[in-house]
Amino acid sequence: MERGHRGKKKIWLFICAGAAVLLGGALCLHGRPRERQPEYIFSYAENQTADYPTTLGGERFAELVEERTQGRIRILVRPESVMGSESEVIRQMQYGGIDFARLSIAQLVEYVPEMSVLQMPYLYRDSTHMWQVLDGEIGDRFLSYPARCDLIGLSWYDAGARNFYLSAAPVRKLEDMRGLRIRVQESDMMSDLIRALGAVPIQIPYDQVYAALERGQVDGAENNWSSYVAMQHYEVARYYTIDEHIRIPEIQVCARHTWEQLSDDDKRILRECAVESARYERELWTKYEEQAKKTALENQVQEIFLTEEEKKKFQEAALPVYEKYCSGYEEIIERIRETTK
Ligand code: GCU
Numbered sequence: 001m002e003r004g005h006r007g008k009k010k011i012w013l014f015i016c017a018g019a020a021v022l023l024g025g026a027l028c029l030h031g032r033p034r035e036r037q038p039e040y041i042f043s044y045a046e047n048q049t050a051d052y053p054t055t056l057g058g059e060r061f062a063e064l065v066e067e068r069t070q071g072r073i074r075i076l077v078r079p080e081s082v083m084g085s086e087s088e089v090i091r092q093m094q095y096g097g098i099d100f101a102r103l104s105i106a107q108l109v110e111y112v113p114e115m116s117v118l119q120m121p122y123l124y125r126d127s128t129h130m131w132q133v134l135d136g137e138i139g140d141r142f143l144s145y146p147a148r149c150d151l152i153g154l155s156w157y158d159a160g161a162r163n164f165y166l167s168a169a170p171v172r173k174l175e176d177m178r179g180l181r182i183r184v185q186e187s188d189m190m191s192d193l194i195r196a197l198g199a200v201p202i203q204i205p206y207d208q209v210y211a212a213l214e215r216g217q218v219d220g221a222e223n224n225w226s227s228y229v230a231m232q233h234y235e236v237a238r239y240y241t242i243d244e245h246i247r248i249p250e251i252q253v254c255a256r257h258t259w260e261q262l263s264d265d266d267k268r269i270l271r272e273c274a275v276e277s278a279r280y281e282r283e284l285w286t287k288y289e290e291q292a293k294k295t296a297l298e299n300q301v302q303e304i305f306l307t308e309e310e311k312k313k314f315q316e317a318a319l320p321v322y323e324k325y326c327s328g329y330e331e332i333i334e335r336i337r338e339t340t341k
Helices: 002-031 053-068 086-095 113-119 127-134 137-143 145-149 188-196 206-214 225-230 264-298 308-317 319-325 330-338
Strands: 040-045 073-078 100-104 151-157 162-166 181-184 200-203 220-223 239-246 250-255 302-305
Touching: 040 053, 040 086, 053 073, 053 100, 053 250, 053 264, 073 264, 086 100, 086 151, 086 250, 113 137, 113 145, 113 319, 113 330, 127 137, 137 145, 137 151, 137 330, 145 151, 151 264, 181 188, 181 206, 188 200, 188 319, 206 220, 220 239, 225 264, 239 308, 250 264, 308 319
Parallel strands: 040 073, 040 100, 181 200, 181 220, 239 302
Antiparallel strands: 100 250, 151 250, 162 220, 162 239
């Protein structure tokens, strides 16, 4: 009798537990919205640190895309060159290994030489001038050029002006450049510019520049305030000479093989989000650059200004680069120079 009673009790317990599980499951399905599984998960390569304006711009791009595709497209931003140097990233994008990236166009011109026009030395009067060009018809036209190497241009990002920095002694005049070993990007145009200024270019990927400066493989490098500080180059090269020799626009790109999988609607969303993220990056850039400069100057960096006369000498010395890279593009160079709004 006792045993039979316990047996019934057990059966009831099983029935109740089963019902609770079913009810719980039903509540989960109906009470909470089901998380949508992404249809696409894409990679996005970035060579800057996680808190850098271009990386945060990339993150904003990913958030906007995920939101506007209701979670169908997820983009994972990988900073700090974990997906390779910029030149490696371009090659991987061409072969289908990486979907998106933010790149310095100095690297892209190796594949699409016509793009050099946008990064000629001493071309832009200042940042406003560069943005008048990039936000206008010329910028729109050049955004389509990377397609020639299977990358789809989406938007322009800011990267300020680049200056020279040295470890042992400052550059105050053009003559001081003579024979200096200067690190440059993996770009022939940048190498030619350094040669034209009398120095010796050494091509080194971005993530290896600190080590090269520290062990004396190069005497100096050139970059904007933001990169100079984010990569801690100021610790090993304290003389920063303001000559603003070049403004290199940066670009967000999508690999063609990725682009072609998407519907027209998704392509439109991606473009819109890229442009919005670029606006955000530009806002961040200004603040970040200011802070970077402050950090450098508080940490024994010496800022050196060229006289107007010396600046002219630098500009004249750079002219052969125009002859080599812009022949046939004189008219567009003229139009860039004349752009005022
Ligand atoms: C800038 C740019 C990078 C580039 C680097 C370089 O920091 O944002 O994309 O790689 O210059 O000098 O290599």
